[in-house]
Amino acid sequence: MRLTTKGRFAVTAMIDLALRCADGPVTLAGIADRQKISLSYLEQLFGKLRRFELVSSVRGPGGGYALAREMDSITVADIIAAVDEPLDATSCGGKENCHDEHRCMTHDLWTNLNRRMYEYLHSVTLASLVEQQRQKAASVSVLHDERSSTACRSGSKLTLTA
Numbered sequence: 001m002r003l004t005t006k007g008r009f010a011v012t013a014m015i016d017l018a019l020r021c022a023d024g025p026v027t028l029a030g031i032a033d034r035q036k037i038s039l040s041y042l043e044q045l046f047g048k049l050r051r052f053e054l055v056s057s058v059r060g061p062g063g064g065y066a067l068a069r070e071m072d073s074i075t076v077a078d079i080i081a082a083v084d085e086p087l088d089a090t091s092c093g094g095k096e097n098c099h100d101e102h103r104c105m106t107h108d109l110w111t112n113l114n115r116r117m118y119e120y121l122h123s124v125t126l127a128s129l130v131e132q133q134r135q136k137a138a139s140v141s142v143l144h145d146e147r148s149s150t151a152c153r154s155g156s157k158l159t160l161t162a
Helices: 005-023 028-035 039-051 076-082 107-123 126-154
Strands: 055-058 064-067
Touching: 005 028, 005 039, 005 064, 005 076, 005 126, 028 039, 028 064, 039 055, 039 076, 076 107, 076 126
Parallel strands: none
Antiparallel strands: 055 064
């Protein structure tokens, strides 16, 4: 079981959109450039996100995408479900035919893991992910300002490495 790029990219793109949508519609080309995701792949993902009413599109000059709901009402589970990302640890897809058309001995274990994964992803909102990104950006900015300030006071050169 693993989360594919479809789910990862959809969540990443939604965070990018949510971080920027206060300024108006966000273009997929902008998201593609910032996140290094293929534009055609994003178009496919956003078509699905729109059908699930997680985003809305604005046509014409200055158009792009916006969130269709408040950030705190969109969960990672919603995003994953919208892009048809299967989250299933069972080898049978929940059909209980994993071992020679019979239920395997570990079926309940994997079914419970599925339930816990869904509960966790349902508990994580887009708003909380956006807030995490804003806090990271603020701490990087503060760190950069402190290093720049220290370099200016000491007259030394400052080299930042990532």
